[in-house]
Amino acid sequence: MLKVVLATNNLHKIEEIKPLLSKIELLTLKEVGLDVDIPETAETFVQNALLKAKSIFNLCGIPCIADDSGLEITALNNRPGVHSAYYSGSRDNQKNIEKVLQEMQNETNRKARFKTVMVYYDENSFRYFEGITYGIITKEPIGEQGFGYDPIFIPDGYDKTYAQMTLDEKNKISHRGKAIKKLVEFFEQF
Numbered sequence: 001m002l003k004v005v006l007a008t009n010n011l012h013k014i015e016e017i018k019p020l021l022s023k024i025e026l027l028t029l030k031e032v033g034l035d036v037d038i039p040e041t042a043e044t045f046v047q048n049a050l051l052k053a054k055s056i057f058n059l060c061g062i063p064c065i066a067d068d069s070g071l072e073i074t075a076l077n078n079r080p081g082v083h084s085a086y087y088s089g090s091r092d093n094q095k096n097i098e099k100v101l102q103e104m105q106n107e108t109n110r111k112a113r114f115k116t117v118m119v120y121y122d123e124n125s126f127r128y129f130e131g132i133t134y135g136i137i138t139k140e141p142i143g144e145q146g147f148g149y150d151p152i153f154i155p156d157g158y159d160k161t162y163a164q165m166t167l168d169e170k171n172k173i174s175h176r177g178k179a180i181k182k183l184v185e186f187f188e189q190f
């Protein structure tokens with residue numbers, strides 16, 4: 001069975017992805033003896049994910065999966081984008097949300113999209129898989145579930161935010177869920 005390492009220290013992501021990938025043996029950074037945090041310094045999701053996957057591959061020589069996600073808001077020229085995690089200057093979800101809502105205060109165009117890019121990298125190939133979910137930004141935070149910008153994002157076709165959905169419900173329609181589905185399909189051929 002092909003061994004692949006997942007370039008994240010986020011246990012939540014590992015738990016979410018692992019059960020879906022039955023064709024490969026998914027290893028954590030810890031399991032391959034790495035304690036690293038690769039900075040996401042690039043200007044696109046693909047470049048950031050590739051940067052992480054390549055760095056980890058170069059450190060351990062095992063094929064690697066890495067991801068990068070964020071929120072792109074049309075009226076803000078696609079910000080926060082790759083800067084989603086630290087948009088307010090810190091990794092504080094509430095402060096990040098406050099900054100977005102403040103910038104969106106007088107905007108009538110509330111359109112936004114969440115994007116995830118998942119990259120697979122080994123010595124011979126590089127593939128990437130994208131998941132996008134379109135929606136709108138609310139005027140105030142609603143809901144308690146999830147993380148990040150979940151309380152201010154209503155996916156198209158719904159009348160509730162990501163933060164008002166169960167994890168299962170969100171995974172079925174989320175940007176991350178869609179990218180993971182494509183990755184799973186890719187590994188079906190292994």
Ligand code: IMP
Binds near residue numbers: 067068070071084085
């Ligand atoms: P990551 O690349 O998956 O770690 O995501 C980077 C940042 O984008 C996170 O810290 C969140 O601020 C935001 N983000 C990504 N995915 C989601 C989501 O599903 N809900 C809410 N915020 C998200």
